[in-house]
Amino acid sequence: MSNKDNFSYDKSISRIEEIVSQLEKDDKSIDELSSLVKEASTLVKACKSKLRMTEEDILKAFGDEEQ
Amino acid sequence: MQSPLSLLELNQLIQQSLDTNLAPSYWIIAEIGEFRDSPRGHAYLELVEKSDKSIIAKIRANIWSYTYRGIASRFSSITGQNLKAGMKVMAQVSVQFHEVYGLSVNIKDIDPNFTLGEKARKRQETIDLLTKEGLMDLNKQFLLPKVPQKVAIISSANAAGYGDFINQVAHNRNDYKVHGKLYQATMQGDQAVQSLIMAIEQVEADLIKENFDLMVIIRGGGAQLDLDCFDDYQLAKTIACTSLPVVTGIGHERDESIADMVAHTKMKTPTAVAEFILSGFRNYEELLETYFKQIERHVAYQLQKEDRKISNLEHFLKSIAQNEIQRGKDMTRMLEQRITSQSQHILKLKYKELLHLDSGIKKSVANILNNEQSRLNTLNKDLQRLDPYTFLKKGFTRTEIKGKPINNLTLKDGDELITYTLSKKIKSTVNSIEENEQ
Numbered sequence: 001m002s003n004k005d006n007f008s009y010d011k012s013i014s015r016i017e018e019i020v021s022q023l024e025k026d027d028k029s030i031d032e033l034s035s036l037v038k039e040a041s042t043l044v045k046a047c048k049s050k051l052r053m054t055e056e057d058i059l060k061a062f063g064d065e066e067q
Numbered sequence: 068m069q070s071p072l073s074l075l076e077l078n079q080l081i082q083q084s085l086d087t088n089l090a091p092s093y094w095i096i097a098e099i100g101e102f103r104d105s106p107r108g109h110a111y112l113e114l115v116e117k118s119d120k121s122i123i124a125k126i127r128a129n130i131w132s133y134t135y136r137g138i139a140s141r142f143s144s145i146t147g148q149n150l151k152a153g154m155k156v157m158a159q160v161s162v163q164f165h166e167v168y169g170l171s172v173n174i175k176d177i178d179p180n181f182t183l184g185e186k187a188r189k190r191q192e193t194i195d196l197l198t199k200e201g202l203m204d205l206n207k208q209f210l211l212p213k214v215p216q217k218v219a220i221i222s223s224a225n226a227a228g229y230g231d232f233i234n235q236v237a238h239n240r241n242d243y244k245v246h247g248k249l250y251q252a253t254m255q256g257d258q259a260v261q262s263l264i265m266a267i268e269q270v271e272a273d274l275i276k277e278n279f280d281l282m283v284i285i286r287g288g289g290a291q292l293d294l295d296c297f298d299d300y301q302l303a304k305t306i307a308c309t310s311l312p313v314v315t316g317i318g319h320e321r322d323e324s325i326a327d328m329v330a331h332t333k334m335k336t337p338t339a340v341a342e343f344i345l346s347g348f349r350n351y352e353e354l355l356e357t358y359f360k361q362i363e364r365h366v367a368y369q370l371q372k373e374d375r376k377i378s379n380l381e382h383f384l385k386s387i388a389q390n391e392i393q394r395g396k397d398m399t400r401m402l403e404q405r406i407t408s409q410s411q412h413i414l415k416l417k418y419k420e421l422l423h424l425d426s427g428i429k430k431s432v433a434n435i436l437n438n439e440q441s442r443l444n445t446l447n448k449d450l451q452r453l454d455p456y457t458f459l460k461k462g463f464t465r466t467e468i469k470g471k472p473i474n475n476l477t478l479k480d481g482d483e484l485i486t487y488t489l490s491k492k493i494k495s496t497v498n499s500i501e502e503n504e505q
Binding site: 009013016017019020024026029030033040041044047054055058 | 425428429432433436439440442443446447449450453454455456465467470471472474475487
């Protein structure tokens with residue numbers, strides 16, 4: 001829970017972009033690459049989930065208002 | 068020449084002539100000029116006849132005691148008075164001539180009815196004179212005081228009537244206070260007229276000092292004799308001309324004296340005078356009570372009127388207030404409706420705005436989310452593209468020297484290479500290096 005609470009979408013996106021640029025430089029070992037990709041894909045998932053939740057929250061909030 | 072006669076002979080001749088020529092008696096009418104009783108019981112008079120107050124005939128007269136007793140008692144019982152000077156009488160007389168005492172008449176009888184008629188005639192004369200002089204009703208022109216509190220009393224302190232009067236006034240039921248001041252007067256006899264006039268004049272003199280409301284002349288008890296004084300012209304004139312209304316209470320035996328007639332009000336007895344005065348008090352008190360009742364009625368009526376006025380005003384105010392309240396209510400209802408409709412209008416506008424904002428936000432959110440989604444997708448694609456396993460899967464390999472990809476290094480013979488396939492890690496050594504022409 002605390003991980004979720006501390007989760008920052010903006011920081012995650014920055015991290016993903018940083019990883020992408022690192023990957024694009026192609027100066028890391030395969031092991032490093034692998035872990036970077038894993039980290040990035042985890043972050044992507046988290047970000048997607050965050051987006052979904054945000055959408056839901058917003059819809060829910062407006063839906064409540066409409067009632 | 069006739070031989071002279073002696074005086075006696077002459078007087079005897081006169082006597083014979085009279086006896087021969089005169090009847091034994093005559094009825095004559097004359098006024099008693101003088102009158103005196105003798106110790107022997109005889110009465111000696113002088114009879115006169117007057118014309119305009121001057122004597123035109125005079126003769127001496129006598130009544131012998133035996134005759135006098137009978138005449139006097141009959142006379143006083145019928146006329147109510149004694150024979151006295153100034154009285155007009157009809158007498159039966161016989162003419163006498165005495166050689167020594169001369170001419171006189173001897174009265175044998177006196178007709179009291181003549182004197183009575185004469186008295187009535189005289190009385191009528193007095194009344195006529197008073198009427199002619201306008202004195203009969205003069206005193207009646209005074210208005211009686213409403214409440215005669217200060218009364219000048221002309222009476223005799225010893226008279227029973229005065230006592231009756233004082234007693235009646237002092238012990239009245241209503242406890243009215245009457246202040247009386249007695250002016251002493253002789254109420255009967257020869258002195259009465261003068262005494263009464265003096266007393267009345269004394270009252271006049273004290274009038275300002277004593278502030279009298281009323282004068283009363285009262286007597287009572289005593290004989291009816293000698294009440295002639297109240298028929299006297301001078302007394303009647305004095306009474307008529309006083310400055311006060313006069314009430315008489317002279318006595319009840321006779322009908323009415325001239326004093327009664329000229330007085331303002333005539334009562335029969337002193338008690339009746341007292342009652343008359345007290346009735347003035349009573350009338351006044353009753354009048355006051357009537358006034359009080361009238362005032363009370365008037366006040367009650369006025370109060371009722373004011374009460375009605377106030378209650379009308381109250382209703383009026385109430386209805387005005389109710390109208391105002393109603394108007395206020397209508398006004399607030401109208402304002403309320405306006406506020407409601409206005410606020411509904413505003414709410415609708417705001418709601419529209421909100422809906423607009425809402426859809427804007429939703430759109431924005433959707434945009435942001437879409438953007439983020441596509442960014443993420445791009446990143447994800449980049450990641451997939453850059454993932455080493457992707458090209459390893461395709462059959463490509465990756466070669467490193469000491470953990471560094473070889474494309475960035477300068478290779479030389481003998482370098483140890485590690486090549487990764489999808490499933491293998493291959494170690495090799497560089498034997499030769501050639502340029503790739505493709």
